[in-house]
Every structure is written in C-alpha cells, then in structure tokens.
Amino acid sequence: MLRLLSRPAVRLVERYLPDPFIFVLLLTLIAAGAAMLFEQQSPLAIMRIWGDGFWGLLSFSMQMLLVLVTGFMFANTPPIKRLLARLADVPRSAGGAIVLVSLVSLTASWINWGFGLVVGALFARVMARRIRVDYRLLVASAYSGFVVWHGGLAGSIPLTIATEGHFMADRIGVIPTGDTLFSLFNLAIVVALFIAVPLVNRLMLPDESEAVIVDTERLDETNTAATSPSPQRPAERLENSTLLAWLVGIPGLIFLLDHFLLRGGGLNLNIVNFLFLFLAIVLHRTPRRLLDSLHEAIRGGAGIVIQFPFYAGIMAIMIQSGLAESMSQWFVSIASANSLPFWSFISAGIVNLFVPSGGGQWAVQAPVMIPAAQQLGADIAHVAMGVAWGDAWTNLLQPFWALPVLAIAGLKARDIMGFCLIQLVVTGVIIALGLTLL
Structure with a gap:
C-alpha cells in the first residue's frame, strides 16, 4: 500500500515542487502578504523588517x-571511507540497504542533528556504490532520520529550558531533561520512530523496473589519499608534511578531550564542526590531501550561501510583524489542558515552514504557549516538547535543512520530497499520538 501511495506522491512533488530557491522566494511573498493582511502592517513596514x-x-x-x-572532509579520509565501505557491505539487498541507511541516520541525528545530516548523506552515497537501489529513496531515507533530532541529545528547546537563567526561567524555572528528553512519552515517541521510519522507507521501495539507479561513476570521488609525486620544493614539502598537520591537528583533538572529559561540555554545532575539522586534519595526514578534499566538498554549498539570508528575512517578518504569535494564539484559543501539547505540535509544525530554527521558534512561541499552559493547567514540559516535535516534524516538508544532504548526494529537493511526504503523514500520526495519549 505504501509503495502504491508513494508513486503519486513522488510524481506530484517531481512535477510541482520547485527548486528550494524558488520555494524560499514564494515563502517570502506569502509571509509578507499574510503580515500585511492579518497584522495590518504596511508594505513599507514589511519591507523594512525584511531588509533589516x-x-x-x-x-x-x-x-x-x-x-x-x-563533515565531507572527515568522511573522505581513508579510515572513514574504509569504515563506511565495510558497513555498506552488510546488507545484501536493496531493502536491507534502505533499512540500514535509515537506522544510521536516525542514530546519528538523535546524537546531534548536524552529525546526522552529514553522516546519513555520506553513507547513502557509499551504499549506492554497493547495492542496486533506488537512489532517490536511499537519500530520502538518510534525510528522514532527521525527524528525531529535537527529541534527542541536542534538542535545542529541552536543553534551553534545562539551562539556568534561560529567558523564560522567571515563569517556569528550570525544567530538567528527565521531564523532557528522558521522559516516558518522549522516549516512547523516539522508539516508535526508530521502528516506523525504516519500515516505511522499506515498504516504499519501488519495483526494480521503476527504480532510479544512480550511475556509480557519478558518485566516484577524487582519491585524495593517493600518493602524490615526491615533493621537491620547500613549499611542496610543507604541503605534504604529516608533521605539520599533526602539530596542529593533535592539539585540536586534545582540546576536545578537555572539553568533554574535564570541563563536562556537550555537543553543539561549533563543537561538531571543530570535531569534524580536526579529525579530518589528522586522518588526511597532510595539508595537501585535506585541501584536495575541501575543493571537492565546497562545490555543494551554493544553496546554503544564497538561501539562508532569505530565510532570515522571512523569520524577521514572522516574528516582528506578530504573525507567528497570532498563529500560535489561535491554536491556544481552541485547546484544553489535555490537548494543548497536540495543538502546540501542530502550530509549531506550521510556524516551522517559515521559521526553520528550533531556538528561534521557541523564542516566538514560548511567550504564548507557557502562559496558556499555566492558565489551562497543562504540563509545561509536555507543551515544550510539543513545540520541539512540531519543529522537527515539518522538516520533512521544508527543504531548508535538506540542503546539505542534497549537496552531498547530488540530488534536487524534488527527487526526495515525495517519499518524505509519506513519512510526514506517518510520523505526524505517531508523534501526535505520543503527545496526546502518554
């Protein structure tokens, strides 16, 4: 049934979903129009908010x-390439490949969302060289694991409200992660998604006659670990110096050990990038090999560079015009103490299409959702996780976070979003039931 349902979804998205840049332009116009229509903002005011x-x-x-x-440079080091290749040898069928990629992506995303995006996409590339499998679904499986990130160790909303002095501390105090990330209802949702996401991806696997098999030559990478000619000039000797790379790279790794073990630091986006970079410096062994890998990696970053400023403008319109707050308040007005986590989830999912940032979204919705929870007598930790899961859920529809995955995989958003649309429905039901019944 899911295979049959995925066919029209894939065709629909392939036909009508524009390039992510066109998508962000349309979202800009929709946000601006809605702010003028519902918040009585003048065109000049909206233009100033957007530009600022x-x-x-x-x-x-x-x-x-x-x-x-x-992430690409790290995964392109000889040891990691060998490790991913060995892991990719485990499945013996296309279905097994889909399930394994889904599980790897889910696990990595639960640990840290940035880690999950890169590892899932790179593993999908490696897997595509080993198994004849629909490449679109393989990459969609790598991206679909991202849905668990806000219920995982790096979830920005539960970590924010567990931090002393957060911006709503005077209203709700500090809420420990035992009430959010490690609560029964959240762990139940995570476990259910770890079961459902790989299963749904496997059941959407097209027949061999319908599968889109990628040309493996297209996925071939420059062998940055190849032995270069013996360096002759002093500059060449520096570029190929293992000693120089390790004199810088090893202290960077020692810093990370100090951060985690002695200072008790956690994972955040800067630490993930620092970890990837210095592991790449050490494992590539020479600056020359690192730079060759960098040149290959940078080609896929154009979408991030051009699109993120437009999303910043959309976020400004949504927040400063009052549109995001009005949307949240409307959902609050129809909620009860028991249903508020569900409506928080739905409203956050809609707001996320325009404000694709967990921290930014909480800044918008917390001043509305927390007083409502207190007035209705709803559990604040439950409501906060409703917002967190809503933020993660509609990333399956919003191509903003898919840009790094698509850049690594060499696909377009329309190639994978049809499969993600099916996952959007399935995971939405699971999360909603978890927030409502548990």
Whole structure:
C-alpha cells in the first residue's frame, strides 16, 4: 500500500515542487502578504523588517556551510571511507540497504542533528556504490532520520529550558531533561520512530523496473589519499608534511578531550564542526590531501550561501510583524489542558515552514504557549516538547535543512520530497499520538 501511495506522491512533488530557491522566494511573498493582511502592517513596514533581518543568520549560515564542508572532509579520509565501505557491505539487498541507511541516520541525528545530516548523506552515497537501489529513496531515507533530532541529545528547546537563567526561567524555572528528553512519552515517541521510519522507507521501495539507479561513476570521488609525486620544493614539502598537520591537528583533538572529559561540555554545532575539522586534519595526514578534499566538498554549498539570508528575512517578518504569535494564539484559543501539547505540535509544525530554527521558534512561541499552559493547567514540559516535535516534524516538508544532504548526494529537493511526504503523514500520526495519549 505504501509503495502504491508513494508513486503519486513522488510524481506530484517531481512535477510541482520547485527548486528550494524558488520555494524560499514564494515563502517570502506569502509571509509578507499574510503580515500585511492579518497584522495590518504596511508594505513599507514589511519591507523594512525584511531588509533589516535579511542578514540575521550570517553566523548560522557559516556554521551550516561548515557542517557540509568539514563533515565531507572527515568522511573522505581513508579510515572513514574504509569504515563506511565495510558497513555498506552488510546488507545484501536493496531493502536491507534502505533499512540500514535509515537506522544510521536516525542514530546519528538523535546524537546531534548536524552529525546526522552529514553522516546519513555520506553513507547513502557509499551504499549506492554497493547495492542496486533506488537512489532517490536511499537519500530520502538518510534525510528522514532527521525527524528525531529535537527529541534527542541536542534538542535545542529541552536543553534551553534545562539551562539556568534561560529567558523564560522567571515563569517556569528550570525544567530538567528527565521531564523532557528522558521522559516516558518522549522516549516512547523516539522508539516508535526508530521502528516506523525504516519500515516505511522499506515498504516504499519501488519495483526494480521503476527504480532510479544512480550511475556509480557519478558518485566516484577524487582519491585524495593517493600518493602524490615526491615533493621537491620547500613549499611542496610543507604541503605534504604529516608533521605539520599533526602539530596542529593533535592539539585540536586534545582540546576536545578537555572539553568533554574535564570541563563536562556537550555537543553543539561549533563543537561538531571543530570535531569534524580536526579529525579530518589528522586522518588526511597532510595539508595537501585535506585541501584536495575541501575543493571537492565546497562545490555543494551554493544553496546554503544564497538561501539562508532569505530565510532570515522571512523569520524577521514572522516574528516582528506578530504573525507567528497570532498563529500560535489561535491554536491556544481552541485547546484544553489535555490537548494543548497536540495543538502546540501542530502550530509549531506550521510556524516551522517559515521559521526553520528550533531556538528561534521557541523564542516566538514560548511567550504564548507557557502562559496558556499555566492558565489551562497543562504540563509545561509536555507543551515544550510539543513545540520541539512540531519543529522537527515539518522538516520533512521544508527543504531548508535538506540542503546539505542534497549537496552531498547530488540530488534536487524534488527527487526526495515525495517519499518524505509519506513519512510526514506517518510520523505526524505517531508523534501526535505520543503527545496526546502518554
């Protein structure tokens, strides 16, 4: 049944879903029009909000570009390539390949969302060289695991409200992760998704006659570990110096050990990028091999560079015009104490299409959802996780977070979003039931 349902979904998306850049342009116009229509904002005011906020994600844009580049360089080191190749030898069928890629992506995303995006996409590339399998579904499986990130160890909303002095601490205090990430209802949702996501991806596997098999030559990478000619000039000797690479790379890894073991630090986006970069420096062994890998990795970053400023402008319109708050308040107005986590989930899923940032979304919705939870007598931790899961859920429809995956895989959004649309429905039901019944 799922295979039959996926066919029209794939055809629909392939026909009508535009390039992610066109998508962000349309979202800009929709957000601006809605702010003028429902918030009585003037065109001049909207234009100023949009323009002033256009560069608000520059730091984050650079972080995301580095997720792509450093993750690719790390995975392109000889030891990691051998490890991924051995893991890719485990499945003996196309169905097994889909299930394994899904599980690897789910696990990596639960640990850290940036880690999951890169590892899932790179593993899908390696797997495609071993098994004849529909490449679109293979990459969609790698991306679909991303749905668990906000219920995992790096979930920004549960980690925020567990931090002393967070911006809503005067209203709700500090809520420990035992009430959010490690609560029964959240763990139940995570376990259910670990079962359902690989199963649904496997059941969507097209027949051999309908599968899109990628040309393996297209996935071939430059062998950056190949032995280069013996360096003659001093500059060449420096470029090919293992000693120079290790004199810088090993202290970087020692810093990470200090961060995790002695200072008790956790994973965040900067630490993930730092980890990828310095592991790549050490494992590539020479600066020359690292730079060759960098040149290969950077080609896929164009979409991130051009699109993220437009999303920053959309976020500014949604937040500063009051549109995001009005949407949240409407859902609150129809909720009860028992249903507020569900409506928080739905409203967050809609807001996420325009504000694809967990931290930014919580800043918008917390001032609405927390007073409502207190007034209705709803569990605040439950409501907060409703917002968190809503933020993660509609990433299956929003191509913003798929850009690094698509860049690594060499596909377009329309190639994978038809399969993700089926996952959107299935995972939405699972998460909604978990938030409502548990």
